[in-house]
Amino acid sequence: MELFELAKKGIKIEKQVPLSRYSFTETGGPAEYLAFPKTLAELEQLVAAARNERLPLTIIGNASNLIIQDGGIAGLVLILTAMKQIRIDQDQVTAQAGARIIDTAFTAAQCKLTGLEFAAGIPGSVGGAVFMNAGAYGGEVCDVVQSVRVLTRTGEFKCYTNEEMKFSYRHSVVQENGDIVIEATFALQHGKRNKILAEMNYLNALRQYKQPLEYPSCGSVFKRPTGYYVGPLIIKAGLQGKQIGGAQDSTKHAGFIVNKGAATATDYLDLIHLIQQKVDERFGIKLHTEVRIIGKPAD
Helix, strand or coil, X not given: CHHHHHHHCCCCEEEEEEHHHCCCCCCCCEEEEEXXXXXXXXXXXXXXXXXXXXXXXXXXXXXXXXXXXXXXXEEEEEECCCCCCEEEECCEEEEECCCEHHHHHHHHHHCCEECCHHHCCCCCEHHHHHHHCCEECCEEHHHCEEEEEEECCCCCEEEEECHHHCCECCECCHHHHCCEEEEEEEECEECCHHHHHHHHHHHHHHHHHHCCCCXXXXXXXXXXXXXXXXHHHHHHCCCCCCEECCEEECCCCCCEEEECCCCCHHHHHHHHHHXXXXXXXXXXXXXXXXXXXXXXXXX
């Protein structure tokens, strides 16, 4: 067994690990196998082992905009948070997939580089942010990405330009082809450190004021439908504060669902489906999830 051989070589591979330990919702069933590659070489070996053993392969970043179902995930799960190097080269910042986008933004700011201020409060990883084309407060990853380096499921390294990433609202080409983001390079502009940090602090204060950061959550649950805001639709449908099990539509920001205690992924999904149903019935508007839902339901 190739995974066993990698374990003997010092790559830590665990079995049946509850993914609730790593998700921002604090929910989720077990990973059949779980590893945290520390280097590109380890990642390459683990991907090859999964391919050769015909194991399903799931890649996770910071698990901040993610719901992992209660039945867990079969095969090999790789969490890339140990791959977090950030490099500066003049007006470019290159960050590995596991680096937090927050840390990348603050590193840029300390080097007097502007353009990533919008990401100052986004809790996801660089890989997740690129995968989802994350955005906030008028900025998106696609505005500043210059290139993205990936590892394909067949073991080939590629580099995509911004155009080749086919970015759109909460979408990128790697959602379609399954390529694994290993690092991204952001093209920024020189600016004044104090002004950059002041903007980041302002956006973080705004986030603290508006969002229910005091509870575990998966961030913004739904994509914004054209011409509408999700929160007011949920409020008008009478669902703000609605709770199923331990999952509650936030009383602070209706676009968030929080874990009020002992919530399961099934609680989250039941509440999501109820909100979708009621908003569609009341307004004829279909809400689509921004949060990524993976894994299998509980038996």
